[in-house]
Amino acid sequence: MRFGINTLDDFTLSGKTVLVRVDINQPVDRERDCLKDITRIKACVKTLAEIAEAGAKTVLLAHQGADIEYQNYYTTRPHAKVLAGLLGREVRFIDDVCGPAARDEIKKLREGEILLLDNVRFMAEEQTLFELKLALTHQQQAQTQVVQKLAPLADLYVCDAFAAAHRDQPSLCGFEQVLPSAMGRLFEEEYCVISQLMEQPERPCVFVLGGAKIADAFLMMSTVLDQAIADVILTGGLVGQICTLASGRALGKPTESLITKSGFDPYIREAESLLRRHPGRIALPLDFAWNSEGARRETDAGALPSDHVLADIGRQTIAAYAERITEAKTVFVNGPMGVFEDTPTQDGTKAVWEALGRSPAYTVIGGGDSVAAANLYEQSHQISYICTGGGALIRFLAGDELPVIRALRASANKFKHRRCL
Secondary structure, three states, X not given: OEOOEOXXXXXXXXXXXXXEEOXXXXXXXXXXXEEOOOHHHHHHHHHHHHHHHOOOEXXXXXXXXXXXXXXXXXXXXXHHHHHHHHHOOOEEEEOOOOOXXXXXXXXXXXXXXXEEEXXXXXXXXXXXXXXXXXXXXXXXXXXXXXXHHHHHHOOEEEEOOHHHOOOOXXXXXXXXXXXXXXXXXXXXHHHHHHHHHHHOOOOOEEEEEOOOOHHHHHHHHHHHHHOXXXXXXXXOHHHHHHHHHHOOOOOOHHHHHHHHHOXXXXXXXXXXXXXXXXXXOEEOOOEEEEEEOOEEEEEEXXXXXXXXXOOEEOHHHHHHHHHHHHHOOEEEEEOOOOOOOOHHHXXXXXXXXXXXXXXXXXXXXXXXXXXXXXXXXXXXXXXXEEEOOXXXXXXXXXXXXXXXHHHHHHHHHHOOOOOOO
């Protein structure tokens, strides 16, 4: 047991039927019916291999597709093929979640066999709109179809989906109410790494925050500054632009209009408060770049474009940030420095990520875009730890107790006399 949660070490798995919730949500090439990236699938292999090799009958639950956009949901069939290749053993697939066909396949499983169920978000109760509108308690989630139909067939529930631990949905928080439960090896590892980052980072500890997910960034910034976790935050992307406006510097009408139209003005006031409370600890971009008809253009604050939106940090900022990263002992990164998908505005992200790769610091990155950038610029093997989580990671660093962690702790207490020893 760690952090008040059972681990795989607390159970004997041989002959048991184990429900394992993983997060293997990846970009999909629908025309070719295959996955564009397998980073998250690779990450959960350690857990699945251990469970299967112990002689358990393994049933995998997973989602695929953006949480609210139903048109982006996709079958988990391609994931089974990838998992089979990585595990070196067959991974069966059934295009059902908890209906009669799925339950029959589970009953047929033999020791060491693995079955992947179809996308749990095909079930209404697993969709985020359902979560937000009804706000079911964990006990109520245990009464949903997916839990009621599958739990009676299982001996143990394992959650290895740290990346989805901020979601409050039945396949993540409902099974713990009715089954002995544990966290998988990936979940355990990510929990340990991020806890260490929060509690005892080596100094200087530098946070690099960019991207366009403003709510997440500001949620985390307040905590890591107020609790003195971060010695300095290097800002880029939309985060850097909003903080720059909060400092009293202009960004040009196109960029400022876009920020206003996007409803981000309240974050300017929040940034003003952070800058007042933590002088010198939030580094702002010194210069900016934009895409001008396919060509990169740069300028400092004195010569901003009147007809283009700023889309990257400039070379002065790149040099300053690279130096800070080189001098650091711990670096955490979430969010790119600009629109790195476009060649003219990728220089900031590319250079900062390459600085991460060269840095002797303990480096941690998290979030889909951050991982994508590390893969694109071939820096993944140089990063100390790549966290599969985005939203979950942000909320953990903001000091929130994640719903899945709360559910796993409750299960450890409820079923403390029913471990499969």
